[in-house]
Amino acid sequence: MTSPDQLDRVARVALTWLFEPGHRAVWTLVQEVGAAETLDRLLGGDVPDHRLRAAVAARNAITDARRFAETALDRGERLGARLVVPADSEWPVRVDELARLRLSTTGRINQDTRPPLCFWVRGAHPLGPAMDRSVAIVGARAATSYGTHVASDMAYALAEKGWTVVSGGAFGIDAAAHRGALAAGGRTVSVLACGVERPYPQGNAALFERIAETGLIVSEWPIGAEPLRHRFLVRNRVIAAATAGTVVVEAAARSGATQTMSRVLALSRPAMVVPGPVTSAMSVGCHAILRGNPYARLVTSADEVLEEVGRLGEYLTEPPRGPDHARDALDEESALILEALPRRGASSPEELAAAAGLDVRTVLRRLSYLELAGLVVRKGDGVAFRLDSC
Amino acid sequence: MTSPDQLDRVARVALTWLFEPGHRAVWTLVQEVGAAETLDRLLGGDVPDHRLRAAVAARNAITDARRFAETALDRGERLGARLVVPADSEWPVRVDELARLRLSTTGRINQDTRPPLCFWVRGAHPLGPAMDRSVAIVGARAATSYGTHVASDMAYALAEKGWTVVSGGAFGIDAAAHRGALAAGGRTVSVLACGVERPYPQGNAALFERIAETGLIVSEWPIGAEPLRHRFLVRNRVIAAATAGTVVVEAAARSGATQTMSRVLALSRPAMVVPGPVTSAMSVGCHAILRGNPYARLVTSADEVLEEVGRLGEYLTEPPRGPDHARDALDEESALILEALPRRGASSPEELAAAAGLDVRTVLRRLSYLELAGLVVRKGDGVAFRLDSC
Structure with a gap:
């Protein structure tokens, strides 16, 4: 049965x-x-x-x-790959936000961006918690030594501070990011476009083995699936959706990294770009993203990345300006968030975003102000009304 | 008498x-x-x-x-330096916009930013027309080969298209910009912080001689004035105000170029920044400007610079979207501009900006839409109502 x-x-x-x-x-x-x-x-x-x-x-x-x-499934079990489905506690819930992704561009790849049905996972750590505090670092395969240096440095610093570095396992920037995280003794997750039992590219085989030992190798595709060309573009939506933010380090014009960034921006997640020499073809895509998207953010260091993805102002370096008279002077967004808070118990920022009809990033920013204004307090992973304020 | x-x-x-x-x-x-x-x-x-x-x-x-x-004045005459005052037809009128400059920062240098009382000028070309279509390229003295290469290339391309390249005559980026314009056989203007008869630094003496032959050497300070340290900061407001836009190529953190850019931004002029490697100390100031100012614009080429400073959509690469039903569907800014247009004759964008209470940049953008919508036509240096539209 x-x-x-x-x-x-x-x-x-x-x-x-x-x-x-x-x-x-x-x-x-x-x-x-x-x-x-x-x-x-x-x-x-x-x-x-x-x-x-x-x-x-x-x-x-x-x-x-x-x-x-x-x-x-039998083969997966023998090869040490488990299947993770939405009913599992380790399901990385952020990917479900793909359900509300709207892209203005056309074409099959841009239409079929619904959430994954399942993940194949190699590695001991539970997938969801690994993704909770994670940053994607992606970029060109034909990276320059500048790009791999920056990607590796940034990944090292992020991993050292307990953040998971997510990338696609490709040559160039992806591999440098994975290596940087491993060098810091940190966690890294490789999201593939083929079966997890034979990660592609083969040239990174030793790297994949190291990742599987301390991090995770993840794919939507079943054991045995080939790394077909279009699958990388399908995969990119998961890198964008599963992480707290994405950094593009080097990218040629109209490259895969640019496509990933369009998904990051459509999801209202922090879309971060490392600039480079304007004389380098490998930075053309980076500069084009920065010029074309007011919400794309130029970053030059891991600290600046953490400012963008840090929760509840944890890493915020600008002095937040709270309302002068607390509740009376609230802006509309903050008022919506307070309305969305349950009278009892706590809500996660994601729940508040859904209830208030705001994006998560806005909610996180507003929450740090509301907290400073003394209207909400942190409770576990969420926030709640401060008892004396309501 | x-x-x-x-x-x-x-x-x-x-x-x-x-x-x-x-x-x-x-x-x-x-x-x-x-x-x-x-x-x-x-x-x-x-x-x-x-x-x-x-x-x-x-x-x-x-x-x-x-x-x-x-x-x-006698010495100036003997040395081939003329005095230009606001009553002269060659007065560069843009500098008068310094009268409405408001800087939030404190300190004497940031308070005393009123327009110049006069200019000393060496070179045959009239000052005002030389500045009319001009772009400032400024940056670090301790520039890298990357920076001088980019500054020189950009200046060459701008000068080749008939734009005047303005800079401060310093070592590094400034000198590279002047040289690039000269190499193109174009016009370049050096705005100094000392007397025009002995340009500083002495090491650029040969360069200054070449500039004086085909371009202009300009200063607010009289013949004999020393290049005192604080004068460079005072001078920077003129570079910002006299040009159609300013490009910073390389800048260390909190440098003179950063200060110039604060004036450019306060004047609502195009504030353009060339990025560089995040590993380069000479690009730290550039990235800080881009991160700190939503109106600062990343540029990677002379074409992108011209998009920002080009008049009436001359260099606009994005497809402008005009109102569907011309006058009926006008936005508020366009309506203000049309109201500010005289019933007869033409107005310059600067006059329209003053009359409509808008910044010149906004006026220029709106005018290109109004022109496409068939409501205004160009007339000489200004614009006028199209006869059949009013």
């Missing part, structure tokens, strides 16, 4: 095999009826969209999706 | 000798009663402020101010 939990897991793997991760229609159906029922309907041809039916039929003709999933 | 014009000239030179340029009280008095009467009153002790009286007495005791001025 298979448990509902097991059915859900098998279904999520099967669905990720039938359709690339992020597929809008599939994800929407999973939200509505669950993964197991979605798989049943798709395999039974019980969906109105004939294109979905045709796609499933074609793919299932190659290999039976359910059998594929069961085999992959 | 001395003409009123001659009395005004002598008085302005004498006043600049008695008080450093930019002096708030002196400039205000000159606006009220004229330069000759201001000098009479100051020398006669006929001013209420006892500190002004004491300063004049002390200075006049060293040398008689009027005699000093007459001698300086």
Whole structure:
């Protein structure tokens, strides 16, 4: 007898095999009826969209999706890779914000940006907590020595302060970031666009082994999946969504890092860019992001990165200006946040953002003011009304 | 018999000798009663402020101010240096916007930022027209080869397109900018903090000679004035105010270039910054400006500089979006500008800015939209209503 939990897991793997991760229609159906029922309907041809039916039929003709999933889960277990699904406590909840991602650009890659259905994970640490205080450092494969030096230094400093460094495992900036974090004895997570059992590129094999020992190797794609070209772009949305902020160190014009940044900006997450010489082709993309996006932030050091991603003003270096007469002088955003706070107990910034209709970054900024104004207090990971203020 | 014009000239030179340029009280008095009467009153002790009286007495005791001025004008004539005053047609009118400069920082240097009383000029070209289409390129003396390369390249490209390159004649970035413009056979203006007859630093003597031949050497200080340390900071306000925009190429933290940029920003002029490696101490000031000022603009090429300073959308690369139904759908700023336009004849953007209570940059942007919307047409250096639109 298979448990509902097991059915859900098998279904999520099967669905990720039938359709690339992020597929809008599939994800929407999973939200509505669950993964197991979605798989049943798709395999039974019980969906109105004939294109979905045709796609499933074609793919299932190659290999039976359910059998594929069961085999992959077995193989994963043998290879030390576990499957993480939304019901698991280690699910990295930030990725679910992809559900509200709106990109103005067109094309399949920019439409199919829904949250992942599951993650394959190698490494001992629970995925969610590892991602909670994390910064992505990404950039060009054909990086210069300047770029790899900066990426590595920045990753070292962030890891030393207990932040997880997330990257894509590629040559150049990605590898330098992973190495910097490892050198600090810190945690690093490599988010791949292929199966976690054979990380790509092969040239970074020794690096991946070290990451798996102390950090995590993560992928949406099942064991055995090939690193197809378009998968890197699909993967980039996860790097953007799973982390507290993303730093681009070097990027050529219109590169993958630029695409990652468009997702970071669309998610209202801190989008940070390291500038470089204007004479370097590897900094053209960085400067273009800074010129084109008023919300992209130039950063030159790990400290400046922490100013952007630090919670509740933890790393804020500017003197916050609180309202003079506390509650009477509140701005609209702060008032919305106070309204969203429960009368009893605490709320996380993410919950407040959802309830107040604001982005998380705004909520975090406002909360630090509200805290200084004496209206809210921190409670565990969240905030609550100060008893004497309401 | 001395003409009123001659009395005004002598008085302005004498006043600049008695008080450093930019002096708030002196400039205000000159606006009220004229330069000759201001000098009479100051020398006669006929001013209420006892500190002004004491300063004049002390200075006049060293040398008689009027005699000093007459001698300086004679010497200037012999040395090929002419005096330019606001009544002259070649007065660079943009500097008068210093009258409305408000700086939040304190200290004498930041208070005494009034417009110049006069300019000493070496070089054949009229000063005003040379400054009309001009860009300042300034930066560190201890520049790196990267910085001098970028400054020189940018100056070359700007000069080639008919723009005057303005700088301060210092070693490093300033000299590279002057040289780049000269290499293009273009015009360059060196704004000094000492007498124009012996430009400082001496090590750039050959460069200054070449500038004087095809461009201009300019100073507020009379013939014989020493390049005292604080004068460079006083001079910087002129570089900021006389040009259509300023580019900082390399700057150490809290350097003179940073101070110049604070004036550029306070004047609402395009404040442009070239980034560099975050590992370079000579780019620390540049990145600090970009991080600290939302209106500072990262630029990587002469084309991007021209986008910022180009008039009436001449160099605008973004597609301008005009109102759909022309006059009916005007935004508030455009409406103010149309109201400020005279029923007959043309107005310059500067006149429109003053009349509409907007900054010149906003006016220039709006005018390009109004022109595309078919509501205004260019006429000489200004704009006028299109006949069939009103």
